[in-house]
Amino acid sequence: MKIQQDKALLSPSKQPVPEDLPHSQAAEPTSTNEDFLNLIDHWPWVYAEKVYRKFMATVTNKFPQGDNSRLCDELTKLATLIQDVTKYSDKILNNVGVGKDLAEAQEVQDCMQEVEHWLEDILCGALEGVDVLHESHQSHCLMYQTCSSL
DSSP states (O other), X not given: OHHHHHHHHHSOOSSOOOSOOOGGGGSOOSOHHHHHHHHHTTOHHHHHHHHHHHHHTTOOSSOTTOOHHHHHHHHHHHHHHHHHHHHHHHHHHHHTOSSHHHHHHHHHHHXXXXXXXXXXXXHHHHXXXXXXXXXXXXXXXXXXXXXXTO
């Protein structure tokens, strides 16, 4: 069933978590959708880390505070995706009722909402200032870095 495929995209794998992503991955090699599909299947926090690094790559002399529009775009795309999953969950509830399929859809929705909160945390840090965001990242105080489900 489609929801099982979607759930597989969000389920952490049994592979060990990498200590850190190579700096070369901070570049913008693929679209956000492709990043989401490629990264979320292993570790949802990796997606958040890539978004953080893409934002930090926008910090230049011309934009000393970075380009917040990128973070807002990521949040908008994710919010739209969450709305779609919510509609799908509602259709499952109406057509099938409470059961395994609804539980799987809810699991996907919960994971996506958690990632949304992580991106909001990054945006809040960016609004406080690039230095504050960088310090939070370095001290592992961002939500995705302290999540117990990692």
